[in-house]
Amino acid sequence: MILARVVGTVVSSHKAPKIEGIRFLLLEKIDPVTLKGKNDFVVSMDSVGAGTGEIVFYVSGSSARFTEVTEGKPTDSAIIAIVDNIEKDGSFTYQKSQ
Amino acid sequence: MILARVVGTVVSSHKAPKIEGIRFLLLEKIDPVTLKGKNDFVVSMDSVGAGTGEIVFYVSGSSARFTEVTEGKPTDSAIIAIVDNIEKDGSFTYQKSQ
Amino acid sequence: MILARVVGTVVSSHKAPKIEGIRFLLLEKIDPVTLKGKNDFVVSMDSVGAGTGEIVFYVSGSSARFTEVTEGKPTDSAIIAIVDNIEKDGSFTYQKSQ
Amino acid sequence: MILARVVGTVVSSHKAPKIEGIRFLLLEKIDPVTLKGKNDFVVSMDSVGAGTGEIVFYVSGSSARFTEVTEGKPTDSAIIAIVDNIEKDGSFTYQKSQ
Amino acid sequence: MILARVVGTVVSSHKAPKIEGIRFLLLEKIDPVTLKGKNDFVVSMDSVGAGTGEIVFYVSGSSARFTEVTEGKPTDSAIIAIVDNIEKDGSFTYQKSQ
Numbered sequence: 001m002i003l004a005r006v007v008g009t010v011v012s013s014h015k016a017p018k019i020e021g022i023r024f025l026l027l028e029k030i031d032p033v034t035l036k037g038k039n040d041f042v043v044s045m046d047s048v049g050a051g052t053g054e055i056v057f058y059v060s061g062s063s064a065r066f067t068e069v070t071e072g073k074p075t076d077s078a079i080i081a082i083v084d085n086i087e088k089d090g091s092f093t094y095q096k097s098q
Numbered sequence: 099m100i101l102a103r104v105v106g107t108v109v110s111s112h113k114a115p116k117i118e119g120i121r122f123l124l125l126e127k128i129d130p131v132t133l134k135g136k137n138d139f140v141v142s143m144d145s146v147g148a149g150t151g152e153i154v155f156y157v158s159g160s161s162a163r164f165t166e167v168t169e170g171k172p173t174d175s176a177i178i179a180i181v182d183n184i185e186k187d188g189s190f191t192y193q194k195s196q
Numbered sequence: 197m198i199l200a201r202v203v204g205t206v207v208s209s210h211k212a213p214k215i216e217g218i219r220f221l222l223l224e225k226i227d228p229v230t231l232k233g234k235n236d237f238v239v240s241m242d243s244v245g246a247g248t249g250e251i252v253f254y255v256s257g258s259s260a261r262f263t264e265v266t267e268g269k270p271t272d273s274a275i276i277a278i279v280d281n282i283e284k285d286g287s288f289t290y291q292k293s294q
Numbered sequence: 295m296i297l298a299r300v301v302g303t304v305v306s307s308h309k310a311p312k313i314e315g316i317r318f319l320l321l322e323k324i325d326p327v328t329l330k331g332k333n334d335f336v337v338s339m340d341s342v343g344a345g346t347g348e349i350v351f352y353v354s355g356s357s358a359r360f361t362e363v364t365e366g367k368p369t370d371s372a373i374i375a376i377v378d379n380i381e382k383d384g385s386f387t388y389q390k391s392q
Numbered sequence: 393m394i395l396a397r398v399v400g401t402v403v404s405s406h407k408a409p410k411i412e413g414i415r416f417l418l419l420e421k422i423d424p425v426t427l428k429g430k431n432d433f434v435v436s437m438d439s440v441g442a443g444t445g446e447i448v449f450y451v452s453g454s455s456a457r458f459t460e461v462t463e464g465k466p467t468d469s470a471i472i473a474i475v476d477n478i479e480k481d482g483s484f485t486y487q488k489s490q
Contacts, residue, residue, distance in 0.1 A: 001318070001336070001337040001338070001370060001371060002336065002337065007187055008130075008184065008185045008187060008191075009184075009185050010130075010155065010184050010185075011181070011182045011184075011185070012155075012179035012180055012181050012182055013182050014146060014147075014179065014180040015178055015180070016145050016146060016165045016166070016178040017166065019179065024099070024155075026130060026184065026185075026186060031333075032304075032320060032335045039129075041101070041129075041130045041131075042099070043099040043100065043101060043155050047310050048308060048309060048310060052187070052188075057306075057318075057337050061160070061161075061355050061356060062159060062160045062258070062355070062356045063355075063356065063358065063359060063367075063368045063369055064368065065161060065164070065368075066359070066366065066368035066369075067368050068311065072164065073161070074161045074163075074164035074178050075099070075157060075161050075164075076157050076158045076159050076161045076162075077099060080310040080313060080368050081304075081306035081313065082306055082309070083304055084305045084306055084307050084308075085304075086302065086304050086320065087303050088301050088302035089301055089346070090346075105284050106228075106282065106283045106284035106285060106289075107282075107283050108253065108277075108279060108281075108282050109280045109281050109282075109283070110277035110278055111280050112244060112245075112277070112280075113276055114243050114244060114263045114276040115264065116263070117276060122197070122253075122277075124228060124282065124283075139227075140198065141198065141253050142197070159257050159258070159259075160257060160258045160259065160356070160454070162259065163259060171262065172243075172255045172260065172262035172263050172274060173259050174197060174256045174257050174259045175197060203481055204424075204479045204480035204481060205479050206424075206473075206479075207477050208474055208476055209476050210476075211440060211472055212440060212459045212460070212472040212473065214458065214460075215473065220393070220449075220473075222479075235423075238393070238394065239393040239394065239449050240393070248481070257454070257455075258453060258454045258455065260455065261455060268458065269455075269458065270439075270451045270455045270456065270472050272393060272451050272452045272455045272456075273393060295416070295436070295468060297402070297433070297435060325431075325433075326400075326402075326418060341408050341466075342406060342407060342408060351402065351416075353466045353468045355453050355468050356454045357454065357456065357466045358466065360410065360464065360467075361408045361466050362408070362410075372466060374407055374466050375402075375407035375408065375416075376406040376407070377403070378403045378404055379402075380402050380403075380418065381401050381403070382400035382418060383444070384444075387400075
């Protein structure tokens with residue numbers, strides 16, 4: 001799974017029938033130490049109710065179809081967790097504000 | 099899923115039997131903020147009737163077989179949505195002209 | 197799918213039993229606009245009778261097993277089409293000579 | 295599979311139901327000769343009880359679902375081995391301390 | 393499939409039960425023209441009895457589970473052929489010594 005920040009949304013009115021009603025979020029991959037965006041983006045299906053600005057991790061490939069929201073859908077990316085904290089070498093690089 | 103612009107078509111008269119009758123579009127990946135092409139191309143099966151110049155997103159890998167058009171086909175890329183708008187940090191970076 | 201030129205062959209007498217009798221072609225990925233090779237190579241199973249010098253596109257990942265030649269084989273790359281022409285922004289960047 | 299060092303953990307209280315109770319470790323890919331980190335990170339499900347500082351290898355893609363811990367889970371990365379030693383060209387580049 | 397040279401081994405005494413008894417080889421990807429190593433490494437399951445110094449090609453992704461040795465295993469890389477020769481544009485870039 002890859003860490004990323006939710007930075008926006010992608011809207012489509014003309015799409016494959018199987019993906020009607022699903023939210024597509026624009027994610028920017030981040031460096032897990034500095035938390036800076038890498039200017040590398042992916043459109044991901046949301047399975048957890050993530051919002052703009054939150055740090056999440058998403059699953060790629062066939063496993064993106066293994067959430068309750070995305071089962072059987074044509075998807076290669078699904079957000080499966082909103083991150084509370086990232087710890088590296090004993091220190092937090094990120095802690096979600098309460 | 100990855101954002102891209104439809105920039106052309108690829109035609110083949112000699113191909114695997116299972117992919118007869120399918121349209122192959124040439125996509126150029128774009129930066130979702132500047133909308134500029136990245137000079138990185140992929141040949142994708144069209145499942146939504148996309149046309150040249152439109153911004154779309156496509157699904158890669160095994161999930162490319164999960165649309166009605168591509169089921170059971172040897173494909174690793176399928177266009178699943180024509181994009182209406184892209185919103186990043188509260189502003190539109192792209193809005194499809196009416 | 198990715199566009200490439202057939203540049204050679206790879207021969208092995210000692211291999212997994214399931215891939216006996218299959219042709220392995222050496223492909224060099226190309227830029228679809230300039231048609232120049234990218235010095236990036238892949239070994240692909242041929243499902244369409246492609247020959248050296250031809251421009252083809254191949255499918256990667258699990259879908260490489262979805263041709264009649266490659267079904268059930270341990271393969272992550274299969275040539276599925278010999279390209280007749282590539283059109284970008286209304287002009288041909290490639291037309292196969294007759 | 296790719297060699298990496300366990301450098302931390304990622305904690306989430308809001309995630310897909312199927313991944314409750316699984317440990318998510320932060321891995322940094324390493325050069326197998328110098329053992330230096332590549333500043334390239336992945337979040338991986340632990341199937342072997344790996345700890346911070348250990349060198350492991352992980353499996354990516356659909357096969358990440360093929361361990362006892364990760365079966366049926368939405369995962370694209372699972373740690374499947376803690377490395378004892380790495381040998382290259384007849385010399386050890388890494389030997390786990392006893 | 394990707395061409396690589398077998399450069400070593402990776403040993404683990406603590407690993408997922410399903411991969412007990414399998415040999416893990418360290419591969420370095422090579423340029424198929426110059427045969428030089430690319431300093432890019434992967435740990436691969438051996439299905440053909442490859443030895444150090446040999447040039448092989450391996451399969452990635454789900455298809456790595458489609459050899460007799462690796463069936464049902466958590467693997468994303470399996471060596472499926474020891475290469476005898478590589479031919480590019482009519483000349484051999486590699487011929488295995490007898």
